[in-house]
Amino acid sequence: MAMDEVAVLGAGMHPWGKWGRNFVEYGVKAARDALNDAGVDWKDVGFVAGGETIRNGYPGFVSGASIASALGFNGAHVGSSYGACASGCQAISMARAQILSGMTDVALVVGADTTPKGFFAPTGGNRTDDPDWLRFRLLGATNPVYFGLYARRRMELYGDTVEDFANVKVKNSQCGAQNPNARYPKAFNIDDVFASPMVSDPLRLLQICATSDGGAALVLTSMEYARKHATDPVRIKGVSTVTPQYPNTNIEMPDFAGDSAFAVAQPGVSYRDSIALRAYEQAGLGPEEMSMAEVYDLSSALELDWVEAIGLCQPGEAAKLLREGDLSLGGRIPVNPSGGLGAFGEAIPAQAIAQVCELVWQIRGEARGRQVENAKAGVTANMGLFGHGSSVVVSA
Numbered sequence: 001m002a003m004d005e006v007a008v009l010g011a012g013m014h015p016w017g018k019w020g021r022n023f024v025e026y027g028v029k030a031a032r033d034a035l036n037d038a039g040v041d042w043k044d045v046g047f048v049a050g051g052e053t054i055r056n057g058y059p060g061f062v063s064g065a066s067i068a069s070a071l072g073f074n075g076a077h078v079g080s081s082y083g084a085c086a087s088g089c090q091a092i093s094m095a096r097a098q099i100l101s102g103m104t105d106v107a108l109v110v111g112a113d114t115t116p117k118g119f120f121a122p123t124g125g126n127r128t129d130d131p132d133w134l135r136f137r138l139l140g141a142t143n144p145v146y147f148g149l150y151a152r153r154r155m156e157l158y159g160d161t162v163e164d165f166a167n168v169k170v171k172n173s174q175c176g177a178q179n180p181n182a183r184y185p186k187a188f189n190i191d192d193v194f195a196s197p198m199v200s201d202p203l204r205l206l207q208i209c210a211t212s213d214g215g216a217a218l219v220l221t222s223m224e225y226a227r228k229h230a231t232d233p234v235r236i237k238g239v240s241t242v243t244p245q246y247p248n249t250n251i252e253m254p255d256f257a258g259d260s261a262f263a264v265a266q267p268g269v270s271y272r273d274s275i276a277l278r279a280y281e282q283a284g285l286g287p288e289e290m291s292m293a294e295v296y297d298l299s300s301a302l303e304l305d306w307v308e309a310i311g312l313c314q315p316g317e318a319a320k321l322l323r324e325g326d327l328s329l330g331g332r333i334p335v336n337p338s339g340g341l342g343a344f345g346e347a348i349p350a351q352a353i354a355q356v357c358e359l360v361w362q363i364r365g366e367a368r369g370r371q372v373e374n375a376k377a378g379v380t381a382n383m384g385l386f387g388h389g390s391s392v393v394v395s396a
Contacts (some may be wrong), residue, residue: 003100003237003238003282003283004100004223005223005235005236005237006095006096006099006100006220006221006222006223006235006236007220007221007222007223007225007226007230007233007234007235007236008218008219008220008233008234008235008236008356008360008394009037009038009039009040009219009220009221009226009229009230009233010033010034010035010036010037010038010039010040010217010218010219011033011034011037011216011217011218011219011356011357011360011361012029012030012031012032012033012034012035012036012037012216012217012218012357013030013033013181013214013215013216013217013350013354013357014026014027014029014030014033014112014181014214014215014216015180015181015182015183015214016181016182016183016212016213016214016344016345016347017183017212017213017214018115018117018183018212018213019114019213020114020213021114021213022056022114023053023056023059023060023063023112023113023114023213023215024059024066024067024070024112025070025112026112026113026114026213026214026215026347026350027050027063027066027067027070027110027111027112027215027217028067028070028071029215030110030112030215030216030217030350031067031071031108031110031215031217032071033217034108034217034218034219035108035219037219038219038221038229038230039229039230040106040219040221040229042071042072042074043074044106045074045076045106045107045108045219046076046077046098046103046104046105046106046107047076047077047078047079047095047098047099047103047104047106047107047108048064048065048067048068048076048077048078048079048107048108048110049064049078049079049080049081049091049092049094049095049098049107049108049109049110050062050063050064050065050066050067050068050078050079050080050081050091050110050111050349051063051080051081051082051087051088051090051091051109051110051111051112051348051349051350051352051353052080052081052082052087052349053087053111053112053113053114053348053349054082054123055113055114055115055116055123056113056114061080061082062080063080063110063111063112063349064078064079064080064091064110065078065080067110067112076104076108077098077103077104079091079094081094082349083241083384083388083390084348084384084385084386084388085296085346085348085351085352085382085383085384085385085388085390086241086352086382086383086384086388086389086390087111087348087349087352087384087388088109088111088216088349088350088351088352088353088354088355088356088382088390089239089240089241089352089353089380089382089389089390089391089392090241090388090390091109091110091111091349091353092109092218092220092236092239092352092353092356092392093239093241095107095108095109095218095220096220096236096239099220099221099222100222105221105222105224105225106219106220106221106222106225107219107220107221108217108218108219108220109217109218109219109220109353110215110216110217110353111215111216111217111347111348111349111350111351111352111353111354112214112215112216112347112349112350113212113213113214113215113346113347113348113349113350114213115211115212115213115345115346115347115348116211117211118211119142119143119144119211120142120143120211120346121136121142122136131254131255131256131386132254132385134256135253135254135255135256138256139256141254143253143298144199144200144203144208144299145200146253146254147200147203147208147298147299147301147302148199148200148201148202148203148299150299150301150302150305151165151202151203151299151301151302152201152202154301154304154305154319155202157316158315158316158319159319160301160304160319161319162202163190164301164304164319164322164323165202165203165207165299165300165301165304166190166193166194166204166207166300167190167322167323168207168297168300168301168303168304168322168342169188169193169206169207169300169342170187170188170189170190170193171322171327171328171336172297172300172303172336172339172340172342172343173186173187173188173339173342173343174187174328174329175329175334175336175337175338175339175340175343175370176338176339176340176342176343176344177339177343178339178368178369178370179338179339179343179369179370181214181344181354182338182339182343182344183210183212183214183343183344183345184210184339184342184343184344184345185339185343188206192206193206193207202301203299203300203301206342207299207300207301207342208298208299209297209298209299209340209341209342209344209345209346210345210346211345211346212344212345212346212347213347214344214345214347214350214354215347215350216347216350216351216353216354216357217353218353218356218357218360220236221233223235232396234359234360234363234364234394234395234396235394235395235396236356236392236393236394237282237283237284237285237393237394237395238278238279238280238281238282238283238285238391238392238393239279239282239391239392239393240275240276240277240278240279240282240389240390240391240392241388241389241390242274242275242278242389243387243388243389244271244274244387245267245271245274246259246264247259247260247261247264247266247267248270248271248387249261249266250270250271250272252271252383252387253385254385254386270309271387271389272305272306272309272383273309273311274389275309275310275381275383275389275390275391276309276310276311276379276381276391277311278389278391279379279391279392279393280311280379280393282393283393283395285377285393285395286311287310287311287312287379289377290312290333290377290378290379291333291362291363291372291374291375291376291377291378292333292334292335292337292359292362292372292375292378293307293310293312293333293334293335293336293378293379293380293381294335294336294337294338294340294355294356294358294359294378294379294380294381295307295310295335295336295340295380295381295382296341296381296382296383297336297340297341297342298341298346300342303318303335303336303340304318304319304322305318306381307321307322307327307335309381310379310381310391312333312335329370329372330373334372337358337362337367337370337371337372338354338355338358338370339370351382352380352382352390352392355380355382355392356380356392356394359378359380359392359394360394362375362378363375363376363377363378363394363395363396375396376395376396377393377394377395377396378393378394378395379391379392379393379394380392380394
């Protein structure tokens with residue numbers, strides 16, 4: 001079912017890194033860049049959508065208001081949302097709904113984060129009914145443990161190799177080296193990857209994304225407003241924030257087990273596959289019409305799972321596309337031309353927004369050094385803990 005579109009008039013980012021400052025600072029910088037890019041005055045923004053950060057105290061839980069306050073309260077409506085790594089997509093969806101309902105013509109979407117050193121850990125306190133708390137305490141299962149298991153699954157099911165996983169990192173780093181917002185703007189070769197320490201077999205340090213500070217923002221408007229203020233604006237045509245259907249038999253972080261399909265048949269489409277599918281349906285477009293994709297490469301191996309989930313090939317075929325150069329810049333459909341999370345790291349509420357920023361810059365022809373040729377449309381894919389889907393389809 002095709003839905004009405006909204007325009008993206010502005011995109012902005014605060015570079016990713018480990019800056020050690022308040023997350024609001026990153027969000028304000030990204031927001032001002034997006035407003036300047038759009039040519040929109042802050043006082044004309046009627047809605048602010050913030051992706052929440054749960055590791056930055058009360059201001060992080062009310063991130064939309066925190067950033068609006070730092071910009072100088074202008075009386076806009078505000079909303080904040082949390083969906084783990086899908087938080088940014090939820091903020092986009094909230095802003096789009098406000099625009100399409102006629103509540104406002106101009107919305108600002110912002111996500112920003114300041115993260116601790118090392119792997120993500122559960123938030124404080126003893127919560128014996130919280131699966132995210134329990135997986136650390138009972139299993140010692142940090143995020144890379146899951147990434148290693150997912151990689152081993154690909155090796156067992158499809159015959160993927162450690163060289164395939166390493167070459168994903170090599171591919172993405174070549175783009176990340178050309179991205180001024182990347183935390184790691186360096187091109188690595190396969191020897192660099194194999195020389196890095198083993199973290200979660202078969203994945204090494206360079207194949208697992210870091211935790212980062214950073215921010216991203218978008219200015220979204222109604223198409224009527226955009227026609228008066230811009231020429232040929234980039235459009236958001238579909239946004240998916242779907243949940244799984246029971247039974248979801250795959251084990252997804254932070255769970256210990258999937259659902260049983262003994263008594264109830266599995267749905268016709270798996271959860272991961274459904275995420276981008278719903279965005280395609282809204283957009284009235286399919287994967288064959290995409291020029292590029294930005295996907296959730298928490299590890300280099302996980303990128304290959306997402307290549308299949310967004311419909312670029314059949315299950316088990318992603319490594320073949322990688323080997324043939326189809327996923328590289330200059331290939332049939334470049335994946336992660338931004339450099340991906342491997343080049344950026346995780347700034348949780350910002351990353352789904354940052355994916356859309358990259359697609360906007362690509363479609364405008366502004367991605368210097370990493371430009372996808374003839375970029376017309378793209379898709380993002382991301383997923384938050386506890387069943388938060390995240391996918392956006394963007395087009396010229």
